[in-house]
Amino acid sequence: MNTVFTVIFIISLVAVTIISPSSFLPALLSGVESSLSIAVTLFCIYAVWMGLSRIAEKSGLNKYAARALSPLSKKFFKTSDSVATQNIAMNLSCNLLGIGGAATPFAVKAIEALEKEGNDYAQKLLFVINATSVQIVPTTVIALRSGAGSAAAADIFLPSLICTAFSTLFAVVLFIFWCKVWRT
Amino acid sequence: MAYLIPAIFLIVLVFALVKKVKIYDEFSLGIGEAVRFTLSLLPCLAAVFMMCELFEVSTLSQRLTDLLSPLFSLLGIPKELTKLVLIKPFSGSGSIAYLTEIIQKYGADSYIARCACVCFGSSETVFYISAVYFAGLKKKNLAAPIAIVLISTFFTTILGCLICKFM
Incomplete structure (x- = not known):
């Protein structure tokens, strides 16, 4: 991230200075402004789901979910940490249900728990799965299309499902392959 | 699909009620976590968005x-x-x-x-x-x-x- 940020930032900085130096500072300020408005949107989503998730956690509901999924998480994520398993389970369910925004806090908690375990592999695997998108119903897209007067807004469902399944599978296979090659 | 999210809430709340969880307290505490979490993201968000804006303007x-x-x-x-x-x-x-x-x-x-x-x-x-x-x-x-x-x-x-x- 450091490299990506520095490279893009410096190249853009030089380009802006050549084209129109006066728009440099306004660009930075408006970047911060949009980050604030995004943070507000995110906070609304997180407040709802983290509130609910805390109730679920206190009532022991998360533990059942984790217990059901623990054989899977042992096999794929190579973790036996129960906090990590719980959060991975919640993260994946949110993703599948199409409430992707709610999935983020669980992923971050899972990654923190995995850090204590020193489980670098599981952290990266979770990132790869999340970053390739695993939603079953593309809710945002369907809403956008029906808003624009599409005749059959939901007919995008099947192509989307095929593509999202393909991208996740492809990336996971590639990742596991890369880990094997790297370690031998 | 529209029933899904209300149903999730209902199941969790009923379950918590059975287990005698203090629902309001825990809900507020969870939102408190959300406040801290969002604030912890803000520096990264601001930096990344500045970069994106600059990239676009350039x-x-x-x-x-x-x-x-x-x-x-x-x-x-x-x-x-x-x-x-x-x-x-x-x-x-x-x-x-x-x-x-x-x-x-x-x-x-x-x-x-x-x-x-x-x-x-x-x-x-x-x-x-x-x-x-x-x-x-x-x-x-x-x-x-x-x-x-x-x-x-x-x-x-x-x-x-x-x-x-x-x-």
């Missing part, structure tokens, strides 16, 4: 789009989608804005708009996710995982444009 993103369009159309990705494919890894809101523009310009049921929707739905904001997920941790080498995700997203885009021709 017209570099437009130039890159023009440069890559011929290559993309060779692989079956319509040239109208080049910008969307390039923006998506960086910015969720930017790509939604651009997707809306494509849908309005070409019509929701056109081939281009359908391709755009599939590409949008099957990819994620990779750089944003990597910044957020690993924000609290010390140095992590994420170059390979990010590259893997980008490669697979790119192949998926090609596949999506192909599938949309038939479905």
Whole structure:
């Protein structure tokens, strides 16, 4: 991230200075402004789901979910940490249900728990799965299309499902392959 | 689908009631966690958004789009989608804005708009996710995982444009 940020930032900085130096500072300020408005949107989503998730956690509901999924998480994520398993389970369910925004806090908690375990592999695997998108119903897209007067807004469902399944599978296979090659 | 989320809430609340959880207290505490979590994201968000804005203003993103369009159309990705494919890894809101523009310009049921929707739905904001997920941790080498995700997203885009021709 450091490299990506520095490279893009410096190249853009030089380009802006050549084209129109006066728009440099306004660009930075408006970047911060949009980050604030995004943070507000995110906070609304997180407040709802983290509130609910805390109730679920206190009532022991998360533990059942984790217990059901623990054989899977042992096999794929190579973790036996129960906090990590719980959060991975919640993260994946949110993703599948199409409430992707709610999935983020669980992923971050899972990654923190995995850090204590020193489980670098599981952290990266979770990132790869999340970053390739695993939603079953593309809710945002369907809403956008029906808003624009599409005749059959939901007919995008099947192509989307095929593509999202393909991208996740492809990336996971590639990742596991890369880990094997790297370690031998 | 609309029943799903209320149902989840109802199940969790009833279950908590049975287990005698102090629902209001715990709900508030959970929201408190959300406050801290959002605040902890803010520095990363601000930095990444400044970079994106600068990249856009510098017209570099437009130039890159023009440069890559011929290559993309060779692989079956319509040239109208080049910008969307390039923006998506960086910015969720930017790509939604651009997707809306494509849908309005070409019509929701056109081939281009359908391709755009599939590409949008099957990819994620990779750089944003990597910044957020690993924000609290010390140095992590994420170059390979990010590259893997980008490669697979790119192949998926090609596949999506192909599938949309038939479905």
